[in-house]
Amino acid sequence: MAQNVRVRYAPSPTGVPHVGNIRTALFNWLFARHHGGAFILRIEDTDVARTVPGAVEAIMGGLEWLGLDWDEGPKVGGYYGPYFQSQRLGIYGQEAQRLVAEGWAYRCFCSPERLAEMRKEQMSRHQPPGYDRRCRSLSEREVFPGVAPVVRFKTPLEGETRFLDLIRGEVVVENRTLDDFILLKSDGYPTYHLASVVDDHLMAISHVMRADEWLASTPRHMLLYQALGYPPPHFAHLPMILGPDRSKLSKRHGATSIMEFREQGYLPQAMVNFLALLGWSLDDKTEIMSRQELIRHFSLERIGKTGAIFSHEKLGWMNGVYLRQLSLEDLLAQVLPYLERDLSPPVPRPLDRGYVAQALALVQERMRILREAAELTDFFFLADVEYPAALLYQGLAKGALEGSDAAARAMTALEAVVPRLKHLNSWDAASLEGLLRPLAYELRLTTGQLFGLLRVAVTGRTAAPPLFQTMAVLGRERCLRRLTAALGKLASLQASP
RNA sequence: GGCGCAUUCGUCUAGCGGCCCAGGACACCUCCCUCUCAAGGAGGAGAUCGGGGGUUCGAAUCCCCCAUGCGCUACCA
Numbered sequence: 001m002a003q004n005v006r007v008r009y010a011p012s013p014t015g016v017p018h019v020g021n022i023r024t025a026l027f028n029w030l031f032a033r034h035h036g037g038a039f040i041l042r043i044e045d046t047d048v049a050r051t052v053p054g055a056v057e058a059i060m061g062g063l064e065w066l067g068l069d070w071d072e073g074p075k076v077g078g079y080y081g082p083y084f085q086s087q088r089l090g091i092y093g094q095e096a097q098r099l100v101a102e103g104w105a106y107r108c109f110c111s112p113e114r115l116a117e118m119r120k121e122q123m124s125r126h127q128p129p130g131y132d133r134r135c136r137s138l139s140e141r142e143v144f145p146g147v148a149p150v151v152r153f154k155t156p157l158e159g160e161t162r163f164l165d166l167i168r169g170e171v172v173v174e175n176r177t178l179d180d181f182i183l184l185k186s187d188g189y190p191t192y193h194l195a196s197v198v199d200d201h202l203m204a205i206s207h208v209m210r211a212d213e214w215l216a217s218t219p220r221h222m223l224l225y226q227a228l229g230y231p232p233p234h235f236a237h238l239p240m241i242l243g244p245d246r247s248k249l250s251k252r253h254g255a256t257s258i259m260e261f262r263e264q265g266y267l268p269q270a271m272v273n274f275l276a277l278l279g280w281s282l283d284d285k286t287e288i289m290s291r292q293e294l295i296r297h298f299s300l301e302r303i304g305k306t307g308a309i310f311s312h313e314k315l316g317w318m319n320g321v322y323l324r325q326l327s328l329e330d331l332l333a334q335v336l337p338y339l340e341r342d343l344s345p346p347v348p349r350p351l352d353r354g355y356v357a358q359a360l361a362l363v364q365e366r367m368r369i370l371r372e373a374a375e376l377t378d379f380f381f382l383a384d385v386e387y388p389a390a391l392l393y394q395g396l397a398k399g400a401l402e403g404s405d406a407a408a409r410a411m412t413a414l415e416a417v418v419p420r421l422k423h424l425n426s427w428d429a430a431s432l433e434g435l436l437r438p439l440a441y442e443l444r445l446t447t448g449q450l451f452g453l454l455r456v457a458v459t460g461r462t463a464a465p466p467l468f469q470t471m472a473v474l475g476r477e478r479c480l481r482r483l484t485a486a487l488g489k490l491a492s493l494q495a496s497p
Numbered sequence: 498g499g500c501g502c503a504u505u506c507g508u509c510u511a512g513c514g515g516c517c518c519a520g521g522a523c524a525c526c527u528c529c530c531u532c533u534c535a536a537g538g539a540g541g542a543g544a545u546c547g548g549g550g551g552u553u554c555g556a557a558u559c560c561c562c563c564a565u566g567c568g569c570u571a572c573c574a
Contacts, residue, residue: 010574011574012573012574014573014574044574046573046574047572047573047574049573050573050574108572112571112572115571115572116571119571122498123498125498126498126499127498127499128498128499128500128570129498129499129570129571130499130570148572150572165502168501168502168503171501171502172501173500173501174500177499177500177501177570178500178570179570181571182571182572184572185572186572187572189572191571191572191573191574192573192574196574211568212502212503212567212568213567213568213569213574214568214569214574215501215502215568215569216500216501216502216568216569216570217569217570218501219500219501237502239502239503240567240568242567244508246566246567247566247567247568248567248568274509277509277510277522278509279509281509281510281511283511283521284510284511284512284520284521284522285511285520285521285522286521287509287510287521287522287523304509304510305502305503305504306502306503306504306567307503307566307567307568308508308509308510309508309509310509311508311509311523311524313508313523313524314508314509314522314523314524315523316523317522317523317524318523320535320536324536363535364536365535365536365537366534366535366536367535395533433532436532437532440532446532447532448531448532448533449532450532451532451533452532452533454532455532455533456533461533461534462533462534463533463534463535464533464534465533465534465535466531466532466533466534467532467533468532
């Protein structure tokens with residue numbers, strides 16, 4: 001692999017880029033960076049009907065978000081452009097023409113209707129579907145005026161085609177199992193087969209790394225390289241990414257668009273790390289790897305052969321790992337947009353950065369994705385917290401105490417706490433703890449009972465960050481107001497049992 | 498139907514003839530820490546290496562057959 005490594009990621013702009021495609025891009029990028037080669041982005045927009053506006057931007061946006069920079073392609077240009085196949089139609093037409101002239105291909109005038117019917121019949125007779133080669137023997141002058149022909153490849157009727165796949169090893173296919181596939185469509189656009197072979201050659205691609213679904217077409221491509229007189233590149237077919245049902249991952253498996261992951265708050269570095277491990281591994285234990293480490297260690301030899309199910313579960317864990325590694329400033333910068341977006345509307349914007357930072361410090365290790373930030377911290381921002389009154393005293397109801405007794409005990413506790421909090425000299429976590437811990441003993445409550453009660457009163461929930469730090473961040477005023485509100489809840493409970 | 502590729506814990510994987518009655522990670526369970534939830538730490542459960550034949554002193558690792566899965570079989574990529 002001493003030669004110049006040039007690899008490409010060649011998506012078709014038919015929709016939003018999904019993680020399967022992106023993983024292919026990542027492997028190509030890692031391979032290029034590892035070998036100091038070039039990573040090329042080429043847009044395969046040869047299907048006019050399926051091309052969707054904005055898809056190219058989405059693809060580039062996805063790559064940029066993940067930090068997969070390309071050396072040649074849209075935006076950056078390059079010596080081998082243009083990088084949109086729709087702008088290279090002349091080249092494909094020329095090469096197709098050449099193949100016809102040299103006897104490697106022929107024009108076919110069969111109508112789509114005839115082809116469809118033929119296919120249907122073949123299927124019903126349990127025959128392998130494929131073009132019956134009716135136009136293969138037409139002479140140069142036998143043309144059908146008014147019918148725009150397609151150009152088909154004259155696949156050899158005998159012999160076999162073999163090639164070495166860097167991941168699978170040698171693959172052999174009998175030529176007679178291949179039909180005369182289309183090179184140029186009647187609208188003048190090339191099919192994938194023609195366009196990718198021509199461009200991979202013209203763009204001096206050294207290694208074609210693409211998804212496994214292309215393995216079966218590669219013999220056709222080999223035949224084309226021969227006919228066109230091009231030396232073929234190396235091939236490496238990547239294992240596919242599967243949905244939970246083990247079929248090719250697609251939209252019906254839920255969130256698969258790379259941008260959806262971004263919106264949910266996955267970090268690009270976590271995404272890169274996770275995707276790299278889908279089909280590739282370094283050894284038997286290393287999982288968390290930086291971009292640089294991935295580049296340093298990436299190699300074709302360590303790519304697996306079997307499809308991998310995309311596990312949201314593990315991705316979530318890994319994202320949490322990366323989230324915890326962030327400095328507070330970085331975390332703040334990452335989370336702010338999500339909070340602005342997800343916090344309930346009554347919370348005044350813009351958020352106070354200093355205050356948000358204090359709250360974030362308390363939830364950093366509890367977050368898996370940024371999307372959860374609002375839910376984890378909303379009580380820091382809301383004017384009042386809402387919760388069922390029963391939460392206040394449920395921790396006190398254990399043992400022989402009846403519910404109403406527990407509520408009464410909760411009231412007693414709160415009544416003892418409020419005035420002391422009011423007069424606490426210094427409002428910080430240590431002082432709060434110094435006051436409240438002995439108080440629990442005094443009230444004949446366990447710390448768990450007292451702190452649990454206060455946690456509910458102050459945050460409205462039973463699971464939250466450590467109490468004293470939380471109260472310190474919330475501030476005296478907010479805490480007292482909530483404690484008083486809790487007292488009110490309990491009182492009205494007593495009034496109407 | 499034809500052709501191709503694949504098959505190790507639920508999942509991602511390590512393993513490339515003896516170091517493996519199979520190692521790591523996620524998820525799960527238990528315990529520790531502890532004001533809850535996390536995080537962290539320590540354990541546990543979980544794979545007759547798809548099945549069957551070989552080869553070999555010895556196979557998850559090599560060969561053959563079968564089964565299953567997936568992919569391709571479009572004027573889609």
